[in-house]
Amino acid sequence: MEQNLYGVDLIIPTRRGAPALKKLFEEASQSPEWLKHTFCLVFDATAKDMAAEFHAWLTENKHLPFPKIRASFAPPQATGNLNMLRQFGLSMSQNPYIYFQDDDDPLPQGFETRIKLMRQEDYDAIFGVTETRTARGQMIERFPTLDANGRPLYDFLEGMKLFPTYVHPCAALYRRTALEGLNLDDGHRYNLCGIGAFLTQFLDKGSKIKVLSDIIRIGQQNRDNMSEPILDQQQRLLLAEDISAWQKYISSPEIKRFQETVRQDLIHGEIITFRDITARVESRLEEDGYYLE
Helix, strand or coil, rough: CCCCCEEEEEEEEEEEEEEHHHHHHHHCCCHHHHHHHHEEEEEEEHHHHHHHHHHHHHHHHCCCCCCCEEECCCCCCCCCCHHHHHHHHHHCCCCCEEEECCCCCCCCCHHHHHHHHHHCCCEEEEEEEEEEEEECCCCCEECCCCCCCCCCCHHHHHHHCCCCCCCCCCCCCHHHHHCCCCCCCCCCCCCCHHHHHHHHHHHHHHCEEEEEEEEEEEEEEEECCCCCCCCCHHHHHHHHHHHHCCCCCCCHHHHHHHHHHHHHHHHCCCCHHHHHHHHHHHHHHHHCCCCCC
């Protein structure tokens, strides 16, 4: 198959049922922009009925201008493991650019700008801002922190190095070749933040990254993905375990020490939300001179 030099493969693990996929494809059918790209659907081994329901719906609505689709069932061991599902999706990819899309989120923005930049320069990924919305479309938050004019207050890239959720690890267009040899699934079963472990690897290997202050990722709030939840004791311990597991990918002693402090404060209840971690990151950025005037 001839590669589309301007095409993106959206890697989409399907976890929330056929209704979420129908909504996503109805949105895609409303703009010819999506005909350039490919939706790589990764069904887990338990989703045969869901896949059949979605396929029937596509057949009934074949008059709509849907984007290209590649779909496959992941092996049984991938069930419930987002990193493994995304890794399997990467094995299906053919286009030069990758975006990790959640099945219940609205479609991203800013591909055209990023593709143009990545064709001009050899960036491995170009990140952007994440906006979280309610089911009714009301904006809850944007992160990382922007000023009133939509400009960054702190150096995004330095913040990501300190902790991988300062900028959402999926809020980026990745160059597919830059992901070769990197394991989204490294064999460890992460609890809350497996994609953070991947981004830690990606950053530490010296990837060439640019961060823009435009909104690329829109997160849809739902019952199992509430914005800024209070982390209970069990969740804090699980996140602390995740940090321990990905620390082997960090070569900087200063960053290791910073994340170890975060880990200990999670264990002792001094940190109870991801926003608390962000506040720690920004305090450190200000100390280190990464506040942008």
